[in-house]
Amino acid sequence: MKNFSQILLLFTVLLASCSQYNKIIKPSTDIEYRYEAAKEYYIEGDYAKAAPILEGLIRVFKGSHKAEESLYLLGMCYYESRDYYTAAQYFKMYYTSYPRGKYTELARFYSGKSLFKDIAEPELDQTDTYTAIQELQLFLEYFPTTRYRDEAQQMIFDMHDILVEKELLSAKLYYELGDYMAYMGNNYLACIITAQNILNDYPYTKFREELSILVLRAKYKMALHSIEDKRIDRYRDTVDEYYSFKNEFPSSKYVPEAEGYYKESLKIINE
Secondary structure, three states: OHHHHHHHHHHHHHHHHHHHHHHHHOOOOOHHHHHHHHHHHHHOOOHHHHHHHHHHHHHHOOOOHHHHHHHHHHHHHHHHOOOHHHHHHHHHHHHHHOOOOOOHHHHHHHHHHHHHHOOOOOOOOOHHHHHHHHHHHHHHHHOOOOOOHHHHHHHHHHHHHHHHHHHHHHHHHHHHHOOOOHHHOOHHHHHHHHHHHHHHHOOOOOOHHHHHHHHHHHHHHHHHOOOHHHHHHHHHHHHHHHHHHHHHOOOOOOHHHHHHHHHHHHHHHOO
16 A cells, blocks of 8 residues: 555656646746756756757747857757767857857867767768867867867877778778789789878877788788789888888787798798
8 A cells, every 4th residue: 555655646746747847848938937947957967858948948038148058058958868969960059159159168069079979880981070070170279278178189089090990991801802803903902002091191090000010911912912023022012011010010919920921022032
């Protein structure tokens, strides 16, 4: 009987709460009351209730500081609810509408951070990653002394690594294809060009060692499968690449593998 009474009490409270919310969200309700209620829901972390009220208030308060605050809080509601795509749209709407607003720095930061949190895995299309990088770079240009500088820069570095990883996957694919469909192009050469381009574009990437050994592997394989006229030159190129790798990564786990390519290349060169 006691459990039934507790359930009945909870049901009554929930019903009253829903009834109260339905009253607040009605356009006919006093707007100041709705405004304060929306902020209270936001503070309590009830973003699902705060967001619909704030959306209505943006139109009602248009042109006032309360519209400005409502728009920023609306973006934060979606951000905290992990709807990062929608959050980014509202943050962008805020700093476009209020370029010198009270929350412009935060809106630009969270716009970039929302886009960062919504980017795809490395193997998928990275268009959104470029957009997120641009958004955070613009944030740093507008607010060079911001307290969020380190966090914004770290997000940019992390996204650079995602772009590098995508290119690394492409380079690996070219390498694995090897001589397959060679009539359409040299897959080993494509691997080398892809890896070297990314090394030039992102010289401090955490994938530098992996990209470098991949270049050496591909150069050795290209020499191994080369026509006679180009064979010796390509083995010499492999030896040069070995020295570059060994000088940069003397303690690499790939050193034994690299030395194997070096010794085999010298053997062919000295025949």
